[in-house]
Amino acid sequence: MQAYRVYPGRHPEAIELFERDLPPPAAHEVRVKVRAVSLNYRDLMVTRGSYPVGSDKPLVPTSDGAGEVVAVGAAVTRFRPGDRVISSFFPHWIDGQPTRAKTSGALGAEADGMLAQEVLLPEDALSAMPAHLSFAEAATLPCAGVTAWNSLFVEGALKPGDSVLMLGTGGVSIWALQLAKAAGLRTIITSSSAAKLERARALGASATINYVEQPEWQEEVLRQTGGEGVNLVLEVGGQGTLARSMAATRMGGSIAIIGGVSGFGGEFNPFALITGAKHLSGIFVGSRSMAEDLVRFVEIHAIHPVVDKLFPFEQAVAAYAYLEAAGHFGKVVITLD
């Protein structure tokens, strides 16, 4: 059976195919035939050695997969062969607040991940996938989907009619746009590309801003919101965007600190938080319980997450390069027969 392994830090030739044998499932384990894997920006960070959490030893990369149960251990009660399942980013964070123990062993960084023909996982590390989705679509839930859900509705606690700003049109932002639209939120999204903003409008974005043509895009967000700013920003930009995101947030609003595609670090003025009574909130993907809530919501609203491009398993290296080039809109997915 084939799997990829990643050598953290050996970018750009960090991943290679290898042969791997799996033992029969232990009492509480499930063996899954992986049918699709979605890539996240974090998987690029692992190849570069810049992901802050994880192993420096080679391991099977990626956190997000969907597949079919092919065998279960003797004590497994949650699944049986034939069930269609998705992975959990954190195999031990089932519900409640995060702890160090619950967020240890993240797939594809600290423990072997999903980029393999078959995987063995604890039954608690899996959820049933949304019934109406293809494996490729379902593979986008565990990291990007759950992160967007947690930011909007758990940490962000938004309600219908609230306003939210997404930065760029990558995996987390487009997931958030689709969820926010279905939940009756006012959505504003930025991009460097007019063509991508056109696609965002087709998905229902209330307002779009080209952050290259309008480098002071926070002023346009304020204009779009009657001078007040949005209730929540999904901050994926990092040092290049944080100060503007804070300026684009209304008094009492929140900035969900998610990522740093323009780099981490930089400085911000705490008075902007104090005098605006604004909240910064760190987001670390989410729990299985959040994933299950997301699955229900996605089924009720018949949401199909946006998959930009599919790559066959043999071309996983090309899929990584495609993600890194950042021409995508939504998610990049690797499929297995």
Ligand SMILES: NC(=O)c1ccc[n+]([C@@H]2O[C@H](COP(=O)([O-])OP(=O)(O)OC[C@H]3O[C@@H](n4cnc5c(N)ncnc54)[C@H](OP(=O)(O)O)[C@@H]3O)[C@@H](O)[C@H]2O)c1
């Ligand atoms: N904390 C967590 O739990 C968590 C979970 C998931 C992801 N993340 C982090 O969130 C970030 C996004 O992840 P992802 O997987 O969604 O990435 P992705 O799909 O690779 O998104 C990349 C997109 O970011 C946009 N972008 C780049 N520079 C930008 C800038 N200066 N301003 C606004 N947008 C910019 C671009 O959109 P356009 O092409 O439209 O300009 C680009 O296509 C990463 O830093 C990732 O590590 C964190």
